Amino acid sequence: MSNIILEMNNITKEFPGVKALDRVNFKVEKGEIHALVGENGAGKSTLMKVLSGVHPYGTYDGDIVFEGETCRFEEINQSEAKGIVIIHQELALIPELSVAENVFLGNERAKKGIINWGETTAETEKLIKKVGMRVNSTELIQNIGVGQQQLVEIAKALSKRVKLLILDEPTAALNEAESENLLRLLLEFKKEGLTSILISHKLKEVLKVSDHVTVLRDGQTIETLVNDDTLKEDRIISSMVGRSLANLFPERHATIGDIQLEVKDWTVEHAHLPGKKIANNVNFHVKKGEVLGIAGLMGAGRTELMMSIFGQSYGKVKSGQILKNNHVIDVSTVDKAIKQGLSYVSEDRKEYGLILDDTIKKNVTLANLTTLAKGMTIDEGKEVNVVEDYRNKLKIKAPSIEQNVVNLSGGNQQKVVLGKWMFTNPDILILDEPTRGIDVGAKNEIYKIMNTLAEEGKSIIVISSELPELLGTCDRIYTLNNGHITGDFMVDEADQEKLMTYMTADGSGKK
The missing domain is CATH 3.40.50.300 (P-loop containing nucleotide triphosphate hydrolases)
Incomplete structure (x- = not known):
């Protein structure tokens, strides 16, 4: 019997103006932790959204085979019913509800439309103990830290009898101790036979817990590496970016x-x-x-x-x-x-740094519109020239400056925020x-931008x-x-x- 729990064959997904996935192939073994890495915009999150039904069958080409069965998920409830649960980078919790209410949200313990709160609380207490939470099941989400909220999401996944757990940048907002706790938890789940897919830019964490590492670049599968004693960060980085980043932190020459x-x-x-x-x-x-x-x-x-x-x-x-x-x-x-x-680039680019449903052009010029004023209107020609200049300078990857920021990768969103504040001079x-x-490639580019500004x-x-x-x-x-x-x-x-x-x-x- 095959030990492969998941196969994704020749997955192709297109958005207006961009091919996000181009005949991607991806295999995961049962009971392993499989890391999925690549630069921002490589297609990692898109691939997982195809798998989970966020991008429904019919909007992509290719096949998904889970536990030997070809699956055609049209919504996320269908993939969850099979035991595939995804935890997105932006946590999907309701702050005003309790831990227990969030854990069983959409998966309520109910009979004839009436929620059994005793069963809900008892089951939640078991789950939060299993994931190592330190709070009560009645505590409101808004009163607990990000690290504990991440554990609520994992408890929520376990409540759905998960077979394949997908974690998209689970430690991005966590401190070192919280990150260590989460990685320890994944290793515990592995011992119990749970399969996990880990998307992360933190390659030290990838090397610490994963069995295999699949690299995506520009929407294509580059290779799958066995994580043994010989695999190093430099080897993964080279595969991710298609070049060596021997010096991640570029030399500085500022006076x-x-x-x-x-x-x-x-x-x-x-x-x-x-x-x-x-x-x-x-x-x-x-x-x-x-x-x-x-x-x-x-x-x-x-x-x-x-x-x-x-x-x-x-x-x-x-x-x-x-x-x-x-x-x-x-x-x-x-x-x-x-x-x-003074200018300030917030740690939460989506909440405080960007208007996600607006274009690159509008976001970049937002903090300094007065310099583009032409009477009572904006000089649109000048605005286009300014934004195109920043797009080239910051290497923002997008079909045009009219692209909505919500459709950009995290690294490119961060460059738009930088451009916005750089435009205030x-x-x-x-x-x-x-x-x-x-990702590491985008990090290297941002470090170079910092150095250039310091040199000025x-x-x-x-x-x-x-x-x-x-x-x-x-x-x-x-x-x-x-x-x-x-x-x-x-x-x-x-x-x-x-x-x-x-x-x-x-x-x-x-x-």
Whole structure:
């Protein structure tokens, strides 16, 4: 009897202006963890949407064979009935409902239309214990962290008697401890005979848990690799991008000048919890041409601090000053912050960075429309020239600038956000998790853009949860914990262990 649980043969899927999948072949063995990797736009998520019925039969060419049976899923309920469950990168939970209500949403324990809450709660308690959750089944989703929410999604999948679990970038928004817990869980499921498909850009995680690695590039299957002791990240990267990325972090040639932005005695209270300080007497600076890193664990206050500086868009500022070139500046609104030469690329590009249902053209020019004004209207010719320039500069892959942003890959969406803020011609560019959820090739391109901006004398502030990224791209790194700056290091004086020590230190720099 064949050990193959899934075969996808000659899968071809087209969207207007682009062939997303071109005769893709993909096989998965029963009881394995099979990684699916590739650059943004390679077709990974599209392939899984074909498999799960999100893209229904008839909208693609090719065959899906699951457990020896040819399947023609017309909706996601049909694939779930067979035991194929997909967990998307954007979690599909309802914040106002409880854990139990979310776990059995659409799969209710009911008789004659009446939900059996006793059975629902009891089953949920078993499932959340199995996935290692630390919260009660009655807790509302909006009150728990992203890591726990990811576990709710897995519990939800298990409630459907899953045979093939598909996880699309499951650790993209998780911290290191949460990521380790999730990977441990996948290995436990493997011991129990559950088959998993893991889509991830984090190749260290791929190498840690997968049995096979299938590489997609430009909508085509490149190869399937056996994950043994000889398989290395460089080998996978070379297959993904079609070239060697021997130096993921490109060399920098910026000349660092005088202090451009200085934050003095900055204290900010939580927006909804009076008395709780998200920034406590913070002092830091960044120089012209410098790439400055902000390191901290989840909850340290990194994003909140930067949002409070950028137009006071988070929290309530209680005290402190912002100086630019030794002069106090007013950044009390986003509009004023932009006029003072600040820009902020949010960690959540889809929620705060983009209008997904609008075009590349409209998104890129959105933050600086006044420069395109022609009387009471927009000079459309000038707008097209500007956006085409950024499209070429940033290597945004799309059929045209009229393409809706929602149809772009994550890496290309991130480049559109960068283009939007670069068009404001900032002196200080704040990048919050600039490479989250994007592939190594796109990361390399964004690092090069950062270097170019620094060489132009701009100040770059980078928040990242990936310490190797900070050590590879920055000149200097501050550590932050509980709203306090706990350390300040030149990058050649720092390593991951030292940064982690200060990321867990109190305001005096002591553990």
